[in-house]
Every structure is written in structure tokens, then in C-alpha cells.
Amino acid sequence: MAKKARSVQRREESLSRESIIEASIELLDSSGEGGLTFRTLSERLATGPGALYWHIANKSDLLTAACDAIVARTMEATPSGAKPKANLRALALGMFDAIDEHPWVGSALAQAPGEMPMVRILERLGQQVRALGAEDDTQWAAVGALLNYILGVGGRNAANGQLARERGLDRSDFLEAVAAAWSQLDPREYPFTRSVAGQVRDHDDRVEFLAGIDLILRGIERGIESPRRR
Amino acid sequence: MAKKARSVQRREESLSRESIIEASIELLDSSGEGGLTFRTLSERLATGPGALYWHIANKSDLLTAACDAIVARTMEATPSGAKPKANLRALALGMFDAIDEHPWVGSALAQAPGEMPMVRILERLGQQVRALGAEDDTQWAAVGALLNYILGVGGRNAANGQLARERGLDRSDFLEAVAAAWSQLDPREYPFTRSVAGQVRDHDDRVEFLAGIDLILRGIERGIESPRRR
DNA sequence: CATAATATTGGAACATCGTTCCATTTATGT
């Protein structure tokens, strides 16, 4: 009890779960996924590595917490309007941009199934899918398809950016390299990949992402229009 | 040149890229993602850690190669018939089962964008989507949606299994725990998540997975039926 | 106000990891 009072009376810049998470986010954003280290983190917080373990369980816990903070902010910054379909697109785009801005969130989300950050997204998506008029037994599949697409594309997009950064290229140069590699594949074995290599070279990630969202939304709508087919 | 002759004349159980990859797969399957270590690997192969680096660039390279071996086998074991839609479902299910059997493949795939294992899947999906009759400019979005859904759900499913194993539970017990946690969320803040908690408890992963695939296929078909909407 | 009890800190130490280095062994070509 008296948590607030205590933290106020503590030394000026005392350690806390929040301050540790905040510093972790800054570190992850500036130095990438491998930049978060208990040593660099404790150095930035002017303490020792051991002190951190009083406030957090382990590194996995810390990463999930940092990820949850980003997701929570993103959900807050994405208000819901009247039209469910527009809300779903805004929600999807919001998460896409958030993962793009904080690439480490993509992989962190993949390693914490059923945990808090995922639940936040699930809930928001679910409410809008429900508002769309989907029946109870199809809601889960619809939300699952959306959730996985969003996190899948977002994560892959972020992975591209990170891999490019590691090799000292910017995103377009990296995609150029991928397109070039795909163009040199055996035409007999990889006709499709070769044919889309050009589309990979010059495309807009966000536009393409939204096209996929619309594709899934169409599938959901069609499921609503003609229910219980088969 | 004369690679074959050389490897034949080498000592009985000589090191090779293939044998290293094979041992890595066994290690990953039996001991999980953290079970692959240059020391345990070199021990199993009766050599030193340094020797491995003559055949492999680094651990990331090794992991991608092991992943590619699994994907290649899966693609081979999934023949294509006459009906594109059935082929796509078989392909999706084949990858789902492969990731379920080798959970480490899920995360390995996420870390190698544009590389060989991903291209194999992309190509097979692309050929079938093309056979489905999708127009050139919508093929990429359609394949992207399928690919991301397959890898997304597969990866999440595998992550569930691994997380459960770490905590000493089997998959159903783990889902039971997740459902229980979701049931105790605040009804005002998380109405949707609470309402689907029951569906999480007793569901068939594969059936649910296929439902999502069908959802996306519906979206693709509807895009074909009424092209150039907007 | 003094003193005991507890909460929190900081840094040394440990086990383990990926990777590098290099002396040594094995195979190949002349």
C-alpha cells in the first residue's frame, strides 16, 4: 500500500518498472533488437544489472512489457468511429505503422501468444468484426485471419527493414536486391516468383497491406451475405 | 570439381553441410529452439565447434538451411492435382502440419524474408492462385494474404505448443489456462475476448485454420467475380 | 529518537553462448 507516496519519497530518479520499460523502448528503438542488454540498460539507468531483477522477472518479461506499452499506446491513438469497416482498416494501418516504427515489436508479439499485448489487439478487432454483423461462430475465424495477416505482414515488413539496416542498405535498396535475386531464378522452376519480382521492386508497402486487408474483409462480408453455404 | 569423388574418399563419417544440417534438425526437433548449440552439435558430430565453420557461415545460416530442408521436403510431399482450390488447401495444411511437427521452423521462417525457404512456398502458392484465375495485379495481394496467414497461424500455433512445453503442460492444458485467464478479464474492457474464451478452450486447430484459409479464398474468388470494383 | 526489520541497490561472479584463431592432420596434384 501507499505505492505512490513511496515512489515520491524515493530518491529523485529511483528505479521502477515503468522507468525500466521506458528506457528499454528507447534502447530498442535506437539500437535494434540486439541493442537491449542488461548491461547497457543498467548503464543508462546508472545502476547495476542485478538491480533490474528486483522489478522485472527476466528479459522475456521485459520485452513483452515494452511491446505491450507500444501496443497500448497505438490502441489509444486509434479512435473508433461509426463505420466498422473503416475502423478495422484504421486499426490495421495503425498497427502496421507502429510495427514499422518499432520493428522489434513484430518479433516480440510472435513470442507472447495469449498474453496482454495480443489480447489488446484481439479485443479491438473482435469488437469491430462483431459490429460488422458476423455471426458468433464465424467471428473467431474472421478475427484470426485479420490478426494473423496484420502481424504477419507487419512483422515481415519490419524484418525486411531490419535485415536491410544490418547490411547497410535502405529499404528500397534491399528490395531491389531481393528482386534482382528473384529475377535470376530458374524460369522453369520458379515462374511465378520471377514474374512478381518486378512488383516487389517498386511497390508501396502500405497500399499493398491495405489491399490484403480489403481482400480479407471481402471474404468476411461474403460469408455474411451468404451464410451457411456448403 | 569432383565433389562426389572427394566426399566418397573422405573418412567414413566426414563432415559435410548436409550432415551438419541433418544433425541440426534432429537436435532442434528433440531439444527445441534453444537445443541447437555449436557445442552440442559438434559433440554429436564428434568434432570441435571450429570445424563446423568450414561448412557453415554462422548460426543464422545454419538455421535457415535447416528450415529450408524441412520446407523443401514438405513441398515435395504435397503433390498438385487438378483443382487449384484443393491444391491451395492441401498446401496450406501441409505447411501447418510441418510447422506443428517442427515448431522452430515457424520462427526461422520469420527471420529469413526473401530467402530460399520462403520463395519455395511463395512459388507454389503463386502457381495455384494464378491457376485460380486471378488477374496479374491482384495475384501478389492474394498470395501475400495466404502466405502471411499460413505462416502467422502456423507460427502462433507452434509458439503455443512450445510455450506449453516450457511450462510442463500439454497443448490442451495450456489453452485451458489461456481460456481461464481470458475469462477473468474485465467484462467492460474486454467483452469480445471474454466471449471467445470458450471457443479457445475446445477447438480443433486444423479445422479452424482451414476455416481461415477458406475465408481468404472466398475473398480472392469474389475479387475475380467482380473485378475492378471501386 | 533509536533501533530493528525490510526493501532496494550495485557490482562481482558464473555458466553458457557464438565466434575466431591457429597448430595439426588429411587429402590432392605434380
Next chain:
DNA sequence: ACATAAATGGAACGATGTTCCAATATTATG
């Protein structure tokens, strides 16, 4: 046969996550 190159295996390096514990700061109690 000898020289050259390919391949090996193990010691050593730097860095990591985590544990441990003596020291300190804060709170509760007499």
C-alpha cells in the same frame, strides 16, 4: 616424394542473461 591446399578440433575471446550477496536506503516499531 614432396608441396600445396582442404579440413579438422580444441583452446581462447568477448559478450550475454542470470544469480548471489554485501551494502545501503527506507519504513515500521519500541
